[in-house]
Amino acid sequence: MQQLGWCEIEVVDDDLGRSAAGTVTRAGFERMVAEVCLGKVGAVAAREVSRFARNSREWQQLIEVCRVVDTVLIDQETVYTPKSCKTWLALEMAVAVASGSACLDKFVVPAAGLVLLYAAEDSESALRLRLESLAQHHGIPLACLDIRIITADSLRVPRQNSVRL
Numbered sequence: 001m002q003q004l005g006w007c008e009i010e011v012v013d014d015d016l017g018r019s020a021a022g023t024v025t026r027a028g029f030e031r032m033v034a035e036v037c038l039g040k041v042g043a044v045a046a047r048e049v050s051r052f053a054r055n056s057r058e059w060q061q062l063i064e065v066c067r068v069v070d071t072v073l074i075d076q077e078t079v080y081t082p083k084s085c086k087t088w089l090a091l092e093m094a095v096a097v098a099s100g101s102a103c104l105d106k107f108v109v110p111a112a113g114l115v116l117l118y119a120a121e122d123s124e125s126a127l128r129l130r131l132e133s134l135a136q137h138h139g140i141p142l143a144c145l146d147i148r149i150i151t152a153d154s155l156r157v158p159r160q161n162s163v164r165l
Contacts (some may be wrong), residue, residue: 006042006043012028012029012031012032013028014026014027014028014031015027015028015029032044033061033062033065036062036065036066036069036071037065037069039069041069041071042071042072043071043072043073043074043079044062044066044071044072044073044074045073045074045075046074046075047075047076048075048076048129048133059133059134059137060088060089060092060104063082063088064082066082067082075129077125077126077129078126078129087121087122087127087130088130088134090117091117091127091130091131091134092104092134094115094117094131094147095131095134095135095138095140095145095147096109096138097109097112097113097115098112098113098114098115098145098146098147099112099135099138099140099144099145100112100113101138101140112145112146113146114146114148115145115146115147115148116147116148116150117147117148117149117150118149118150118151118152119149119150119151123151124149124151127149128142128149131145131147
């Protein structure tokens with residue numbers, strides 16, 4: 001984090017060793033989200049973005065809060081700058097359709113089906129990392145889902161202000 005320019009770093013490890021599954025209260029996660037909501041946090045970092053939240057609804061809420069208060073999410077691969085969350089929502093829908101599970105833990109998907117994603121702004125590896133985290137929240141290995149990503153570098157939309165690690 002210091003290499004990326006942050007000098008004030010707080011490690012939140014209150015929940016270390018506690019499973020994110022079930023209804024176990026995670027004081028550290030709740031405190032972190034509260035601090036983000038108050039605009040006191042510039043970045044939230046974890047080894048894997050899938051470690052931020054216990055389910056896709058929590059994850060989507062964290063992304064939305066980060067978008068509103070302009071907080072970035074960081075993992076080993078990328079610095080994510082949530083803007084409108086269109087990509088995350090599209091990936092959440094892709095995992096739900098491919099798995100036949102509820103989208104955003106609310107909207108029923110009647111049966112699993114093939115999903116084709118076009119990577120216009122993000123690299124295939126960045127999309128796969130995000131898909132892995134969402135699939136993990138659904139409790140399904142990404143390898144079990146029929147999601148295909150197509151790319152066309154000549155059609156890729158350049159991203160402004162993106163940072164790659």
